Amino acid sequence: MIEVRIDGPVATVTLDRPHRRNALTPAALDDLEATVESLDTPVIHLRGAGPAFCAGADLAAVADLDGDEAHEFARDGQRVAEIIENTESVVVAGIDGAARGGGVELALACDIRLATPEASFAETGVKLGLFGAWGGTHRLPAVVGMGNALDLALSGRTVDAEEALRMGLVSRIVDDPAEAVAAIAESDPAALTVVKERLRDDAPTDEQDRREAEAFADLIERADLAEYR
Template sequence: MIEAAADGRITTVTLARPERRNALTPAGLDALRAAVADAETSVVSLRGAGEAFCAGADLDVVDGLDGDAAADLARRGQRTATAIAESDSVVVAGVDGAARGGGLELALACDLRVATPAATFAEPGVEFGLFGAWGGTVRLPRVVGEGEAMDLALSGRVVDAAEARRMGLVSRVVEDPRAVAEQIADNDPAALSVVKERLRDDADPETREEREAAAFADLAADRRSRKG
């Protein structure tokens, strides 16, 4: 269900269940979390096999869950999304085809979302009595703003790559998302890790600025030592 392969400074993690549009079971979520956590490269490229990025949770599984098991599924999804967000690697979601529900939420946890022209996005949970519970109600408004988040989550409507780019849901629309991952991987690994950590920091502004200066000093010292 989850395939991981390292090539140079990029680990490609593939959601490999195309017959179910890469829908994730609890075991699939655990495997995805492990694949990202185990990556030893500076960049992780997250992609879906076949014609979809990820359809989210496998509804055949969801429909068989009682309350406690459903809460456990939500927590597993949240832990997986958090592992992506907190990875030492820069995680780039390459969205080609549909990203729905939990699939969109996993993409939101990535550091960068890059779409092909065929990509589409939606939070369709309200159509069948659910909602995005893998951190979606937290991350979606952070990325696109409360107004756009309310629109997407309450309507369940599908947006294409161009609209996703306009609202800031994706950073680029390209033919080959892998090329963006490669462009990022060409940069210094230590600097990439520091920049991700600094941009993710949610402390107060004064503390963030102090940490920023300290991190810059550390990198500068490392650069000086390498130059001899």
Template sequence: MITTSIDGAVGIVTLDRPHKRNALSPAGLDELEVTIGSLDTSVIHLRGAGPAFCAGADLSAVAELDSADAREFARSGQRVANAIERSESVIVASIDGAARGGGVELALACDLRVATPEASFAETGVRLGLFGAWGGTHRLPAVVGAGNARDLALSGRTIDAEEALRMGLLSRIVDDPAEIVAAIADHDPAALATIKKRLRDDAPPEEQDRREAAAFAELVEDADLADYR
């Protein structure tokens, strides 16, 4: 369900159920959480196999859940999204094709979302009498703004890559997202990890300033700046 490979400083994580548009079952979520936690590369490239990025939750599995199991399934998706967000690796989602429901939510947890022109996005839960419960109700408005989040979540409409870029859902539209991943991975791993941590910090401003100065000093101590002296 999840395949991995290493290419230098990049860990490549592929959602590999193309016949199901890479939809995630409870077992698939568990596998993805373990995979994200096990990689220690400076950059992780999250992608989908075949013509879709991720269709979200495997609805054939969801249909079999009772209330208690449904709660745990939602919590599993939240744990995966949190693992992506909290990973020391910079995680780039490359979206080529459809991202739906939970697929959008996983992408929202990533540090960058890079798509091809063929990508499309929808929060489809409302069409089924459901909603995105893998952290989407707080990450979506944080990324695209409250108005856009309400529009997407309440309408269930599908948007293309250009509209997603205008909303801020995407970082870039490119023909080959792997090139962006490789360019990021070419930077110093300590700097990448520090920048991610600082940008994710939600402490009060004074504490953020203190932590920022300390982190900068630590990087300066290890940086090779001889050419600038």
């Protein structure tokens, strides 16, 4: 289900279940968690095999869950999203084709979301009497604003790449996410880690400022700026 290819500073993690539009079972969530935790490359490219990014939870696996099992499955998905969000690596979602439900939630946990012109997005859970429970209820409004989040989650409608870009759901529309990921990975690995850490810091402003200055000083000490003297 999860395939990994390492190419220098980039680890490409592929959800490889195209016959099910890369929908995630409980076992697949466990595999994704272990994979992300095992990687120490500066950049991780998360993508889907075939014509979809990720259809979210595999409904065939979810349909027979009882209440306790469903609670555990939701918590598993939340944990995986948190691991993606908090890993030191910069995680880039390369979204080519459909992202639905939990697939949107995994993308929301990534640092950067790149969509191809063929990408589309929907929080379809409401149409099934469900909703996205892998952290989407707090990440979606944080990324696109409460108005857009309510519209997407309550309507279940599908938006294309252009509309996703306008509402801030994706960072850019690109023809080839792998090329854009490679360009990001050309930057200094330590700087990538520090910038992600600083931007995601939710400490009080004074503490953020102190940490920012310390991190900048640490990078200055290791940076090679001789050509600018």
